[in-house]
Amino acid sequence: MSSAPVFALVIGINSYQERNRLNGAVADADEFECFLKDRIPFVQIVNLRDAEATRENIKSEFERFQHNEGIKKGDAMIIYFAGHGGRALITEGWAGYKPHDSHMEIICPVDIDVGDGINRKPIGGISDRTLANWLNGISQEKGNNITLILDCCHAAGANRGDDDNTYVPRRMSNPLNISLEDCEAWASDPNPEVENNARGTGVPSAFMGQNQESHVLLAACGQTELAFENNKRGLFTRALLDALEKSDLRTITYKSLIRKIQIPKDKNQNPECQGKYRDRLLFNVHSTRADWSIIRGLNENGTITLHAGGIQGIKLSSHFAIYGSIAAIGSSNSLGFLVVNNVTPTTSILLYPIASQAFTIPPQFYARELPKDPIRVYCADEDKPSLQPMLMKAVCNSKIPSLEAAGVMLVQNEKSAKLRIAIKDSQVSFYRQDEDIATFAGHRIPHTIPIDDSDGILEVLRAANRFQRQLSTTSKLPLVTMELLKLKRDYDFSEGSWVQTPIGTNLIDGDGNVDMPIDPNAAFGVRIHNGTCLRLYPHLFYFDCSDFSIEHSFVNILYSSHWYVPPLGVDGRIVDPPLLPNSNFAIGFGNDGAPPYGFFLPEGEKKDIGFFKLYLTTSPTDLSSISQQSAFETGRGFHELTQDCPDVWGTQLVTVFIRDPNA
Numbered sequence: 001m002s003s004a005p006v007f008a009l010v011i012g013i014n015s016y017q018e019r020n021r022l023n024g025a026v027a028d029a030d031e032f033e034c035f036l037k038d039r040i041p042f043v044q045i046v047n048l049r050d051a052e053a054t055r056e057n058i059k060s061e062f063e064r065f066q067h068n069e070g071i072k073k074g075d076a077m078i079i080y081f082a083g084h085g086g087r088a089l090i091t092e093g094w095a096g097y098k099p100h101d102s103h104m105e106i107i108c109p110v111d112i113d114v115g116d117g118i119n120r121k122p123i124g125g126i127s128d129r130t131l132a133n134w135l136n137g138i139s140q141e142k143g144n145n146i147t148l149i150l151d152c153c154h155a156a157g158a159n160r161g162d163d164d165n166t167y168v169p170r171r172m173s174n175p176l177n178i179s180l181e182d183c184e185a186w187a188s189d190p191n192p193e194v195e196n197n198a199r200g201t202g203v204p205s206a207f208m209g210q211n212q213e214s215h216v217l218l219a220a221c222g223q224t225e226l227a228f229e230n231n232k233r234g235l236f237t238r239a240l241l242d243a244l245e246k247s248d249l250r251t252i253t254y255k256s257l258i259r260k261i262q263i264p265k266d267k268n269q270n271p272e273c274q275g276k277y278r279d280r281l282l283f284n285v286h287s288t289r290a291d292w293s294i295i296r297g298l299n300e301n302g303t304i305t306l307h308a309g310g311i312q313g314i315k316l317s318s319h320f321a322i323y324g325s326i327a328a329i330g331s332s333n334s335l336g337f338l339v340v341n342n343v344t345p346t347t348s349i350l351l352y353p354i355a356s357q358a359f360t361i362p363p364q365f366y367a368r369e370l371p372k373d374p375i376r377v378y379c380a381d382e383d384k385p386s387l388q389p390m391l392m393k394a395v396c397n398s399k400i401p402s403l404e405a406a407g408v409m410l411v412q413n414e415k416s417a418k419l420r421i422a423i424k425d426s427q428v429s430f431y432r433q434d435e436d437i438a439t440f441a442g443h444r445i446p447h448t449i450p451i452d453d454s455d456g457i458l459e460v461l462r463a464a465n466r467f468q469r470q471l472s473t474t475s476k477l478p479l480v481t482m483e484l485l486k487l488k489r490d491y492d493f494s495e496g497s498w499v500q501t502p503i504g505t506n507l508i509d510g511d512g513n514v515d516m517p518i519d520p521n522a523a524f525g526v527r528i529h530n531g532t533c534l535r536l537y538p539h540l541f542y543f544d545c546s547d548f549s550i551e552h553s554f555v556n557i558l559y560s561s562h563w564y565v566p567p568l569g570v571d572g573r574i575v576d577p578p579l580l581p582n583s584n585f586a587i588g589f590g591n592d593g594a595p596p597y598g599f600f601l602p603e604g605e606k607k608d609i610g611f612f613k614l615y616l617t618t619s620p621t622d623l624s625s626i627s628q629q630s631a632f633e634t635g636r637g638f639h640e641l642t643q644d645c646p647d648v649w650g651t652q653l654v655t656v657f658i659r660d661p662n663a
Helices: 025-039 055-067 128-142 235-245 254-260 384-397 435-441 454-472
Strands: 006-012 043-049 076-082 085-089 103-107 146-151 216-219 228-230 272-274 294-300 303-306 319-323 336-343 348-351 364-370 375-379 408-411 419-424 427-432 444-450 480-492 497-503 513-517 523-530 537-544 583-587 607-617 649-659
Touching: 006 025, 006 055, 025 043, 025 076, 025 146, 025 235, 043 055, 055 128, 103 128, 128 146, 146 235, 216 254, 228 235, 235 254, 254 272, 294 319, 375 384, 375 454, 384 408, 384 419, 384 454, 408 454, 419 454, 427 435, 427 454, 435 607, 444 454, 454 537, 454 607, 480 607, 480 649, 497 523, 537 583
Parallel strands: 006 043, 006 076, 076 146, 146 216, 375 408, 375 419, 513 649
Antiparallel strands: 085 103, 216 272, 294 303, 294 364, 303 348, 319 336, 319 364, 336 348, 419 427, 427 444, 480 497, 480 523, 523 583, 537 607, 607 649
């Protein structure tokens, strides 16, 4: 992790003034404080325990984070809360925010239900909406290197035991209703005439902030679950600290950490990790982990399982080079090669190829696929003397045995090629050979690579191969449909944020196409309709034909995330499904946490084509390996790859024809 200062707020509440007390929340907060002091240099901690942890004091500490001149933009901030949580019924009048069941998650300050003021109005809980608005304010001023850790229930519905050995839920039953005025907001710029950095959406439930990017959330349980304590300690905090003690904080990501947390399955308590930047190294805004082409695998009792499968385009007989560690990739030879023998949607079983010599495979390994179907590339005879040596140099630099092993095949017949490359003015240009795309947007791709950048040339060709393969994987799931909607943007003073609402009709026609004349001020969102009885996890990507990026073109979104990121749980356990049976789910407006989408054309271009691709799974699944940054950008993006195994998966593809209306 970074050696920069870390600022922490640690809250623990046992002795509630008007509600049943807890036994382990203060001890958890004390242990978490000790962990920070022992393992993190330059940490500054503010503690609130029991009587100190009033609603007003908690709010004041959040405000202090936002305005503290000692906290520089990008410094790590950690907010930890152990105490009661609950779900409160919301009243009418919420603009742009309608949870599925009309309830809102809350955390409970020590003075919840205590009468306050002249009228002795009871003090309410701190709603997810309020907390998210506070976090948005901090993020706007100090950056989004914020970690929120909540060891509390997000639900009600269990009886409390008095014995220390019983499992006691950290939940508050029947909290006061949440009215609109209870959701305090203090944004950095409430002036509706000036657009602030909160890019126009309601916040999602479960305490996520603007566009899922103000912070990373580590939650003790799902929205409809209980978080337990016993023996005067919380199950989640105890398991979290155990995982942290066994980890190298310099190399572990939030995603890896949540998978290391071990809570007995019979408790039905499933910790979650949410947020766009969960691929980051812990408390480190600058780093992510692992090349997109690297996939994690496990060797358990002789069964060799790769955490990628059909949804990532892997097929029977696909070959993989095997490495013992990420560090070994690119710096040494592989341990050997394995072949896919069985494929599920997101896992594959590997075996030694026939007649090959066995080699030792560690319990956890990493694999890189050797492309079976290389992209066919044409190069004119006059350009070959310059290009071929550059490609072979790049292959050598990448320690790949051949050009075809890198997924590229040079062909003699231009008509059989998917891509054509040529040299002009010391720049390598790329031309599409897909006539369906070229008829509308032209053959030339509006980016070039210098002739002396051999690695960059090869990267473009490999990205083009992977782009096409991911685009072609399909598995239709009936009774699920998608709308693309134009949005109207208004400022809501009561919430202190911009709110988007859909206007007009679905822009996707009956053939799955969208005619999109460019309007730089227009914003768009997606609504998914689930007509099945399945609980679904949607993943929405954008495939940009102008640079072979997957989801790169979203306005104001960094390369390392989807437009919408579902929650991630532990060991493939079920976590809160965003798309419930026979319901709708909005992306880019409402309470999903994703920003609206804006379309644009590459500089100097009049037309372009892109594709929305919706992936649907019935279990929480990490599809990071599908993403890729623009092949023409420097500092290409990285991901740590881990996938769970859904029982059902499906995809839908929408073609977007983007054009300059004045051309």
